[in-house]
Amino acid sequence: MAKDVAVIGVGQSSFVRGYEGSIRELAFEAFREAMQDAGITQKNVDASIFCSAPEYDKQRSPAGVLAEYLGLIPQPTFYIETVCSSSSSGVKVAYSMIKAGLHDVVVVLGFQKMSEITSAESQERMGRGADIQWEAPFGTMMPAYYALYAQAYMAKNGLTHDDMMNVRIKSGTYGQTNERAVYRKGVKASDFDASNPDARMAGAVAWPIRVGDACANADGSSCVILANAEKAKAFSKKPVWILGIGAASEAVNMAARPDFAKGLSVGYNAAAEAYKMAGLTPKDIKVAEVHDCFTIAEIMAYEGLGFAPMGEGKQLIREKATYKEGRIPVNVDGGLLSKGHPIGATGGSQIRTIVLQLRDEAGSMQVPGSPDIGLVHNVGGVGLYGNVTIFGR
Amino acid sequence: MGFEKFGRKSFTGVTKTAKFVDLLTEGKVEGTVCKQCGAKFFPPRADCASCLSKDMDWFEMPKKGKLETFTIAYYAPFGFEKDCPYTMGLVDFGELKLFARLSKDLKPEDVKVGMDVAIKPLQYEDGQMSFEIAKA
Ligand SMILES: [Zn+2]
Numbered sequence A: 001m002a003k004d005v006a007v008i009g010v011g012q013s014s015f016v017r018g019y020e021g022s023i024r025e026l027a028f029e030a031f032r033e034a035m036q037d038a039g040i041t042q043k044n045v046d047a048s049i050f051c052s053a054p055e056y057d058k059q060r061s062p063a064g065v066l067a068e069y070l071g072l073i074p075q076p077t078f079y080i081e082t083v084c085s086s087s088s089s090g091v092k093v094a095y096s097m098i099k100a101g102l103h104d105v106v107v108v109l110g111f112q113k114m115s116e117i118t119s120a121e122s123q124e125r126m127g128r129g130a131d132i133q134w135e136a137p138f139g140t141m142m143p144a145y146y147a148l149y150a151q152a153y154m155a156k157n158g159l160t161h162d163d164m165m166n167v168r169i170k171s172g173t174y175g176q177t178n179e180r181a182v183y184r185k186g187v188k189a190s191d192f193d194a195s196n197p198d199a200r201m202a203g204a205v206a207w208p209i210r211v212g213d214a215c216a217n218a219d220g221s222s223c224v225i226l227a228n229a230e231k232a233k234a235f236s237k238k239p240v241w242i243l244g245i246g247a248a249s250e251a252v253n254m255a256a257r258p259d260f261a262k263g264l265s266v267g268y269n270a271a272a273e274a275y276k277m278a279g280l281t282p283k284d285i286k287v288a289e290v291h292d293c294f295t296i297a298e299i300m301a302y303e304g305l306g307f308a309p310m311g312e313g314k315q316l317i318r319e320k321a322t323y324k325e326g327r328i329p330v331n332v333d334g335g336l337l338s339k340g341h342p343i344g345a346t347g348g349s350q351i352r353t354i355v356l357q358l359r360d361e362a363g364s365m366q367v368p369g370s371p372d373i374g375l376v377h378n379v380g381g382v383g384l385y386g387n388v389t390i391f392g393r
Numbered sequence B: 001m002g003f004e005k006f007g008r009k010s011f012t013g014v015t016k017t018a019k020f021v022d023l024l025t026e027g028k029v030e031g032t033v034c035k036q037c038g039a040k041f042f043p044p045r046a047d048c049a050s051c052l053s054k055d056m057d058w059f060e061m062p063k064k065g066k067l068e069t070f071t072i073a074y075y076a077p078f079g080f081e082k083d084c085p086y087t088m089g090l091v092d093f094g095e096l097k098l099f100a101r102l103s104k105d106l107k108p109e110d111v112k113v114g115m116d117v118a119i120k121p122l123q124y125e126d127g128q129m130s131f132e133i134a135k136a
Helices: A023-038 A062-067 A083-099 A119-126 A142-156 A162-174 A229-235 A265-278 A296-303 A314-319 A334-340 A343-358 B019-025
Strands: A006-011 A047-049 A076-081 A106-111 A205-206 A219-228 A242-251 A287-289 A373-380 A385-392 B029-036 B056-060 B065-075 B086-092 B097-102 B117-124 B127-134
Touching: A006 A083, A023 A076, A023 A106, A023 A219, A047 A062, A047 A083, A047 A343, A062 A076, A062 A106, A062 A343, A062 B117, A076 A083, A083 A162, A083 A219, A083 A242, A083 A343, A083 A385, A106 A229, A106 A343, A119 A265, A142 A205, A142 A296, A142 B065, A142 B086, A162 A314, A162 A334, A219 A229, A219 A343, A229 A343, A242 A265, A242 A343, A242 B029, A265 A296, A265 A373, A265 B065, A296 A314, A296 A334, A296 B097, A343 A373, A343 A385, A385 B086, B019 B117, B019 B127, B086 B117, B097 B117
Parallel strands: A047 A076, A047 A106, A287 A373, B097 B127
Antiparallel strands: A006 A219, A006 A242, A106 A219, A205 B065, A242 A385, A373 A385, B029 B056, B065 B086, B065 B117, B086 B097, B117 B127
16 A cells, blocks of 8 residues: 555634624634644645635635635635545545645645525525435425335335434434534433423424434534645654545436435445555445535445445444444544534545544544554535545554 | 426426426326337437437326335425425326425325325425325
């Protein structure tokens, strides 16, 4: 496994509802932390890449505006978008530019101010998140699409509502200790009990998905600074290397997709490519961040990443194997479910968590035993795009 | 023109596959088939993704299939709220699949993965044309 490109700095804003500032100020929060983490100045940065889902932005072509605010002009800058996986796509592009020898140090900044638009506007855009020609006319929305997968898993793989609830309970366990998370309360089984009038999470959204199965919207930013081997060794005491990158895409229309009981194809296709490039197998992964936009998505990720056989993802949550002390800790920062999901910032935030884990600097979230290999699984849309990135010390 | 009549609410006005709506008014749910290589598509396409041809024909979709999966929407996007709750699902015909809403006369508690279902054109009271998944 080649150690050619490393992460030398990571940063993340707090993920919050209704950020009290503009998008450029939000971006600066993650940038400041990552630059201080890397111990470099803007003169050391050769290029920048900005990532978000543009339907939430009022600013057109944000890259130039943000590059100026961050003090990264006149270096080249541009914008990358794959909805919820935008910032891990940005990292893939930065990796490629560094590996090609075009640049030595590249900043990847993911951001989203979901509160930039009103909830009515957000509702309207939500319905157009997938195929607007052939599916949106039926009244589709994100939870309904993931519910199609959940229903197939319940009918064919023996998945239960309790399994999905237990994914949410796990995320709550860690979300309450993550000071950057938007949802910092613990979650109990009684929160999902429909007979309990105070149950916050029991309401049906798109059956079988309930309120508690869905992640929280948030405003937030993330920043990942990448460097070639020479600069990484010069700037960083603890570089974290990119060992493998895999990416895939899938049909937007549900009618063109393979077996729903096998989960999102972008998950298993991107994972296969990343493992092959890294020369590693699922057993080598010591800690992982997966794209749990819904509880079912985490179960599907267990299988797509090879942590469990196809159809058996439920066993990992039943055995608590994905808790911090388990066989393969997953989303021990609270995941999207508790930390929040500011679309364009999410991938970079997942990468930050894994980098801190591999540096033994994750504080209360730290997985015991000094993990040396970590994985990030970041999905865009309803499995429209998928990036799997493997990191090592 | 014409495609704004498709579905409960259309977001697409102009498409080379707008004849789909005319076929619905004739009672037919059709996909497209490539005249060059025979590849079949649903939803319909004007261009063949297999051989790049633009020489496409229409063919009638199978009328019966099995329900692969479904969901019941209790919340809806802007403009669809009055329909709640409504059920949407995916039908597997073997070679092709189809996504649509389920007919109102299929009660949610009677809907099961794997059940036999039929496909039917549907006209809404406001004149919009669609198709739905109904009892076999
Ligand atoms: Zn063809």
